[in-house]
Amino acid sequence: MTNLMKITSLTALILLLNGCTNALDNIIPESKPRINETLEVVNYSSIKSIPDMATVGFEWEKVSDPRVVGYNFYRTELDKGSNELKLVKIIDNKYATHYVDKGLEPKTRYAYQISSITKDGMESRTTDAYVVQTLPRITPVEFIQAISNLPHSVKLIWRPHTDKRVGYYRIEKYNTLINEWILLKTLNDRLQVEYVDDNLDNNTSYKYRIKAFSFDDVEAAPSKTVIGKTKALPSNPVNIRISNSEPRKIAISWGASPSDDVVKYEIHRSTFSAFGYTKIKEVNANTFEYIDSTENSGKTYYYKIIAVDKDGLESTSDGIQGMSTSNELSKQNTNLAKTEQINIDSVSQKTNLL
Secondary structure (H helix, E strand, C coil): CHHHHCCCHHHHHHHHHCCCCCCCCCCEECCCCCECCCCCCCCHHHCEEEECCCCEEEECCCCCCCCEEEEEEEEEEHHHCCCEEEEEEEECCCCCCEEEECCCCCCCEEEEEEEEEECCCCECCCCCCEEEECCCCCCCCCCEEEEEEECCEEEEEECCCCCCCEEEEEEEEEECCCCEEEEEEEECCCCCCEEEECCCCCCCEEEEEEEEEECCCCECCCCCCEEEECCCCCCCCEEEEECCCEECEEEEEEECCCCCCEEEEEEEEECCCCCCCEEEEEEECCCCEEEEECCCCCCEEEEEEEEEECCCCECCCCCEEEEEECHHHHHHHHHHHHHHHHHHHHHHHHHHHC
């Protein structure tokens, strides 16, 4: 047990430089091992390590004692003030000389001790404490931009991460219903730096951020949050007028939509005000009238004049009523108008005679 507490001069120096001279003095095993003082101890000076963000790879010289069948790896986390050695790996092959400890925290110091083990569970004295620090996390994604004013979409672009340990990106979107960030998409390439979020509501803002991940799934801090807004629908045409007294036709006119990228207008017709509309005509953006010839005189129709922009977005409008008249009714109206005019003229002549 005394040897489990030993500290090498190199370890002591590392701890001294970090202001933790007593960090290893109180390290104790998780449970009391069964020590055989005669078993060969792993050569401390042969231990080498390569740290990554969440893993540490180890190499050592195998022992030549024929009673040894493998090795025990013990670990404690120094930066959390832990003083308990935990058995993290039993290597059941005496010829094994490499081990990778996984699931570690980035930029964190760990102390390791190794013992030789026999078939009946006896252990040698452990090595002195071997201290190693994992690497810091990957830096966040830089230069992220959300491109707005796209139809039903927001486009995200960002600068490729310069750290070649980056294995993939996760794009996150803020869900306003549950007030949480949710995973939107995983892109499995460091050089893939574009994503289009589509099928979105019109004229609506969305929040996004991106996280870079290493190949062993260690995440960087999130990027800054960006906001993208989808394109609004074009404005309706103005001053729509529909006739109600033309024989066997309905005349429709309108003013231009205030939206500046309208490319055409569509005329939709129905016999019901709320549904059943069918497109009967489309005209270019410089045309502002249409004559609908009807076979059924006196029948009521409803019309919608829809502005369509360069992206195919359509304005929304309510149906407006229109009605044609028969030729006979039109003649009666015309004769009535003539009679009224004659009466007016006759009265005017009598007034002049007086």
